[in-house]
Amino acid sequence: MDQDKGASAPRRDALKLGLSAGVGVGVVVMAGIAYSQSTKLSKDSVKYTDAGNIEGKDCDDCSQYVPGKSGNDPATCKIVEGPINPHGHCIAFSPKPKG
Ligand code: SF4
Numbered sequence: 001m002d003q004d005k006g007a008s009a010p011r012r013d014a015l016k017l018g019l020s021a022g023v024g025v026g027v028v029v030m031a032g033i034a035y036s037q038s039t040k041l042s043k044d045s046v047k048y049t050d051a052g053n054i055e056g057k058d059c060d061d062c063s064q065y066v067p068g069k070s071g072n073d074p075a076t077c078k079i080v081e082g083p084i085n086p087h088g089h090c091i092a093f094s095p096k097p098k099g
Contacts, residue, residue, distance in 0.1 A: 040081040041092070048080055052089025060086040063096045 052058045059065045064078040065086070074083030079092060 040077075041079055042081060043090070046080055046090040046092045048084075048088060048090040050085040050088045052087055054089060057089055057093050057095075058086060059084050059088040059090075059093075061093075061096060063094045064092065065096075 059075065059077065060067070062077075064080070065084065066076045066078060067086075068075050075086055076082075077084045080090060
């Protein structure tokens with residue numbers, strides 16, 4: 001009887017280890033998904049507005065601005081989520097380098 005307990009202990013340990021590894025992988029995957037979904041700032045957090053009212057500080061004057069690939073594609077921002085209006089503005093504005 002004691003031999004059975006001795007023989008099953010390593011199996012139990014292996015099961016625990018496997019379960020722990022599985023849970024660990026799941027946590028890493030979930031963290032990766034959460035990270036990829038939160039790499040950009042929300043519009044609210046940077047006080048984004050579709051209609052900027054400061055001369056020379058519209059989104060299309062900003063170094064973070066990414067124009068749409070075609071005329072129909074919306075512009076985006078490197079750091080703020082969602083589509084961006086070329087004439088928008090937010091508190092993270094940073095001027096394009098002059099050159
Ligand atoms: S950082 Fe702000 S101002 Fe600059 S493009 Fe993105 S949303 Fe517009």
